[in-house]
Amino acid sequence: MLDKISETRNNFDDDLSKVSDLNSLEDVRLKYLSRKGILTQFFEDFKSVPNDQKKLVGQSLNNLKTHIQEKFDSLKSEIESRTNLQKQSDIDLTLPGRTYQVGSKHLITQTMDEVKYIFKGLGFSLFEGPELESDYNNFTALNFADDHPARDMQDTFFVTPNFVLRTHTSPVQIRVMQNMKPPIRAIMPGKVYRNEVISAKSYCLFHQVEGLYVDTDVTFAELKATLVAFLKQFFGKDVVYRFRASFFPFTEPSAEMDVWWQPKGKEGRWLEVLGCGMVDPNVFINVGIDPEKYTGYAFGMGIERTAMRKYGIDDIRILFDSDIRFLKQF
Amino acid sequence: MKISINWLRDYIDLSGISLDEIVHKLSVAGLEVEEVIDQSKVFENFVVGYVKEKKKHPNADKLSVCIVDDGTSEHNVVCGAPNVEQGQKVAFAKVGAVIPSEGIKLAKAKIRGEQSFGMICSEKELGLSDNHEGILVLDSNIETGKNLADAVGQNDIVLDIAITPNRADALSHIGIARDLSAIFKRELKFPEIKFKESQKKSSDYAKVEIVDAVNCPRYIGKVVNGVTIGESPNWLKTKLKSIGLRPINNVVDVTNFVLYEVGQPLHAFDLDNLTGEKIVVRCASEDEKFTTLDSKERILKSTDLMICDAEKPVAIAGVMGGENSEVTPSTKNVLIESAYFNPSSIRKTAKRLGLSTDASYRFERGSDFNITQWAARRAAQLIQEVAGGEIYSGEIDAYPTPITLKTAKLRYSRISKILGYEVSLPNVKDILKNLGFTIKLESENEIEVIIPGYRHDIEREIDLIEEVARIYGYDLIPEINKVSTTLEDKIDQSAFNDNVRNILTSLGFYEIMTNSLVKESTAYRFGSPIKMLNPQSSEMSHLRPSLLPGMLQAVSNNLKVNEKNLKFFEIGKVFEKISDSEITSFDDFTEKEHLIIALTGKEIETEWYAQDRREDVFDLKGAVYNFLNKLYRATEFKTTYDVTDRFTEQSFGITTEFGNIGIGGKIKTEFQQLFDINQEVFIAILEVDSLKAILEPQRKFKELLKFPKVYRDIAFVLEKDVESDKVIGVIKEASSKLLHQIKLFDIFQSDSLGKDKKSLAFQLEYYDSSRTLTEDEVDKEFRKIIQTVEKTFGAQLRGA
Structure with a gap:
């Protein structure tokens, strides 16, 4: 009987090696594992094995059963998974996926968000203000003298002699300082207007971000350090910049910051990116803050120009044309 | 403003300082150099040539063939000029040179069968003068091969400087030189005035009477008799041309020269055309007519300050002279005007007349009342130098109330308080002195300085601190690597709109930004608009009362480029008048923030997995409610269907317990047509302020369901x-x-x-x-x- 068992084991291995699909595997099952199969027959025969041999034969028979069952199971699952794969290949996986529509924020919003994100990281709050402003908030409170040529620096849309479309976000400074006590640390983004002929270079409106910090010991050196930190985060660590004296009625000393712009294959040049300075004492007096006790800095920058430079847009009008072919690019 | 480096050297020694350094330091000090124009660039590929040999052209009588040595090699050159001779030093343009008068790049050529490599140029061809009678023959001592720009003195460098409106003092070469003298700590040299004055006194030959002393605090006249009007000498023409001015005649050129030298606008009157040899400074009569130098008739107002003679106006003070008294080729006797006018008066007149001149530009920013006498004398000196004549002694100086120079104090402690870094005391004093301030008083803690007459922008301590900072150098400001910040609560008023944008983009919408300025007809169709006093054009004359026209225009623009499936939104301000009365306060109009959402075209374009389907009002409802429910999860939004809307049909309203939020629907055909739109457009307009006013209860976690549904x-x-x-x-x-x-x-x-x-x-x-x-x-x-x-x-x- 032991010989028969070992012979069966070899036969089974042999039979199994010839199996190629589930059908031929089923034949093997019928031959060995079914109710009328070889194994069942062996266990029938086992009953008549003499008692003294029972232990040895029994062991060997059990081994054979385990061997056959395991080999069979493993081959079965292998063939099944192979068949599943074959089923899958009935699908044309190269078909494109179903579309999900996702829109996008306007490029100006995206750029503004970047600027906001940096300044919020530097501990600034964020305030907004109206676009149709009083002449007082837009000019007078900001130390623009009546009849001074400084008023010509910004071409203004008037609604009445005393109401204007704000020419900068600086009037929000006035509103914030009128309503809060120092310390004040805030940026003020928004839309501003200039009465200029519309061209590739200029539009009748654009967006600015204004910044203001008022406290007891705010200095010009800190202003420079803050803005340098901003430039490095926005344009990259290697940005080349300069801090240059300038003039704004509402700051003194005043400065502008330029970054070095080096287009490929062209001559490099300085491009102005922002204006800034220490809040003029007259502005503090106009909003009831003591200029002897408090000092402060303010800064402002245009968003469109920055975005255009960053993305290589040479005509500002495309930003306001609402052309979906443009919008989808960003 | 254009500033010539060669001209600057008359007032300050710039030796040993590189051009780059000058440009950089001036810019950083607030005189931004926008452009550096190198005159010699024009003469690239031009050298001094030597005519080694001249032969007749074999095929043309009037041409000759020369061999020109350019210092390194010899060239065959065909020349048509009658005066070319062997042995001359000439202006030689090599192949590749661009001829200034024509702007054409020179190539090698074959002229009547003879090869020509280059060109011998005339003064006209070089752009030096109108002389085209023959070639320019240079001094025989000039070295062959030398750069032509140097040889003809066209080697100036001109800086185009942007002058901010506060810096009237910098609108001249001496003004720029003064800042340079403070920056580089070098002496500022005023030209010495030396001339022979006659026994006759200016004041005996002309009189000045100031009627309006508020608007004309000082008026100086000086007489130069017997001048010969003619062309200015080369040095004067070169200086004026270098900064882009056109020479006119010697006397006028001198007045322009002095203006650009020291910043004082001058005027030269033909004394013989001044009735009564008298100047009267008074205001014009209302609606008086006057013809200015540019032959235009101007209508004056009683607030316009005029320079008159005994009978009539002869100039609009500080703005432009009159045709009736200008210097002409036959002028013999000249009265030089050097005055100081009230800046505000000049600005009003110039602005109203739309006439900005070199003079008005300076007067309205504030000229130097103390330089007037020097400028008059300087002009007299130069007129005599270039036009001859007899300088009458003394000046007629009408100066009813002499202006006292102002002073300002500077506490040392404030310098570091404002700037955040120390500038040494000797440094502070040097800077102020070099800029022309005089130290009046000095103590341990502060100084008091007298402000020079040309610095109208300086009145206060902070102004002095700025002077110190900008001359000390903004690039030397330390970047303190530590930034202080307040630890107060941080507020973000834009966070709400940021969230709105995030949700709508996630729902597939693209954000647009449209012009807030619209034309009148559109504005009135969509609300009660606010008109602008000074619109740029009739297309943008009113503030938008609604976001709808901008959105429909955006849809229309896209349809024109065949982009037909659109999902847009815009957040923006809309403006409306409350009553018909004039806006005098913030209560007379509304400025509201709106959100507009638009859908049009196909929701799904035919795909392998779906049929196409056009957007309809249920897409709009879906978008609006998905948006709102994402914005406020715990708020119940109700829809009302009893709304009537001017612009939409299939309209529905959106409300909460806090009030109306907005409206949605399909754009009516008439409004579709108005914007040339030929497909259905679905629009919702929501009031952002109403959305913000919703009080959302604090979200609380709900236990997950443990029992079956x-x-x-x-x-x-x-x-x-x-x-x-x-x-x-x-x-x-x-x-x-x-x-x-x-x-x-x-x-x-x-x-x-x-x-x-x-x-x-x-x-x-x-x-x-x-x-x-x-x-x-x-x-x-x-x-x-x-x-x-x-x-x-x-x-x-x-x-x-």
């Missing part, structure tokens, strides 16, 4: 015109709190149901968060619904 499906056959919303309402009313959701999942219409009937099928969801429901109690609920709906609408349970 039970679903029942139910379909009713109803009259066709029964609204689904009403049926849902009745179902809700007939149910207990065990019913949590009603979903309309099928609408079916067919004759098989009966005429004008439809079937609505609902799925009802029941559960209780504290126990498992029994079949019996759900069935009870269910039966009650069937009964009520049948009774209310005369409906029939379908399939029953």
